[in-house]
Amino acid sequence: MTKLLEWVFGVSVVGAAWAFVTFDILKMSIPRTYREVAWPMPLYLLVTFGCYSLATVGYRVATFNDCDDAAKELQAQIIEAREDLRKKGLKF
Numbered sequence: 001m002t003k004l005l006e007w008v009f010g011v012s013v014v015g016a017a018w019a020f021v022t023f024d025i026l027k028m029s030i031p032r033t034y035r036e037v038a039w040p041m042p043l044y045l046l047v048t049f050g051c052y053s054l055a056t057v058g059y060r061v062a063t064f065n066d067c068d069d070a071a072k073e074l075q076a077q078i079i080e081a082r083e084d085l086r087k088k089g090l091k092f
Helices: 003-023 032-038 041-062 068-087
Strands: none
Touching: 003 032
C-alpha cells in the first residue's frame, strides 16, 4: 500500500466516523452536545495541522546548518568555469 493510499484510507475512516456522529446516520441516539462538538472538528483539525506545519517549517529554518565546505567548493567551481569560458572567448 502506498503512502497516498494510507492517507486516503485514514482520512476516509475519520471522515466516515465524523459523518456518523455529526449526522447520526446510524440512528444511535447520540446526545446533541456530542454532535455540536463534532460538527466543527474538521476545521479545528485543519487549523491545528496548519499551526503544526508552520511551527515545523520555522524550526527547520531556524536550525538550518550552513555547509561552509560545500560553499567554498562551489565558489571554486564557479571561478574555474568562468576561467574556462574566458579561454573560449566569452566576455563577462
